[in-house]
Amino acid sequence: MSERTVLVLTHWFDPTADAVVEELNRREVPVFRYNPGDFPQRSALAATFGGGWTGSLHTPDRTLDLAKVGCVYHRRPTAFEFPEEMSEPERKWAAREARMGLGGVLATLPRWLNHPADIAQAEYKPVQLTAATAAGLRVPDTVITNDADTARSFLATAGRVVYKPLSGGGVAEDGTYRLIYATPVDADEIDESVTRTAHLFQAWVPKDHEVRLTVVDEQFHAARIDARSEAAAVDWRSDYDHLNYTVTEVPRDVRRATLALMRALRLRFGTLDFVVTPDGDWLFLEVNPNGQWAWIEDETGLPIAASIADALTKE
């Protein structure tokens, strides 16, 4: 049993984090679950510098001794919340101070899965694609542009092309939350609206199936995903009801390159998406440094929560 506390940064309703907390509880590892959204109104920080930071973080239910933290699991922490009575400038200033104070003290903790600064860097798709290629992974031809002629030219030469958003998340508009999946586009769809921001176009790769690979340190958990609908065949995220999951193996060269990619991006955890062509070639699409994985464990039995618990308690 580890004596070091695992600090889990997430909000209260995060079933994916629950799976890890339950595993740590089963192992009798000390856990402190904390959401920065509770700061400063429902939690208190008391940290003192004397060559290093010591002190504690208090919530109504628990107290964390900062010196006893072994590893931080960065899941889905939410933003600080301030009194309604504060003005907008007051809230923004208070948020900056909270980020630099609480976030700064937490940033000094020795081990993370993953460190938020590394997550932020790895979220950039252009960075991912560059690092993946350097690591030895194959990547589909890709264009990022706000120039309509460049987009048309790429579509003319690449054949079938999909449009993908560069950022995660969706859009709240007209009271509705919506997402953008990978979407096939034709050259005649391209118009001046492309000029209004950066757009990513990627050559379509003929696929036999896709693989969602969850990497935790050097533990690989690979799930083959076979689509049973037209929408899922383009982007499996668009139709979860028509997917089959099976455990699969990662070719040795892909494994070696994936580890190099993870090292380059300073990630201890990541969920990676690959297309496997009818010829058996693996092409890297993207890595999500804070991706969901619990449903993969449910569908396949792959012991991802246990791997994460291992990583969080590694001395």
Added chain:
Amino acid sequence: MQTANVIPRPLEPDVLFPASAQFGLGTAFNRVDADSSPSSMCRPFGMRHLVEPTPIVADLSAVRYDPDSQTAVVNSDGAWVSFAKHSTGQTSTKTSDGKGSMDSDTDQTED
């Protein structure tokens, strides 16, 4: 420990503050999205492809946080048990009041 007894107010991301990515924080859980702005004539190409995901609805009125286990638990026939349902990338959790103002949260960083 003393904490303020006031209504929490979610904070908008401060996009102009360069250090924000060093300690990334998401939007407040279960935040009501009140933005009702319609689309403009200047809409970027990519936004043509927005689609509404199929939500997996969880009734949060039956779920609470258990401070002992530090996990969510759900009331099942009078007993509080582990909330075992895991989210996919498009999970939407809702506390239903039966109206259009239904609270909602969608995991925004999944893909």
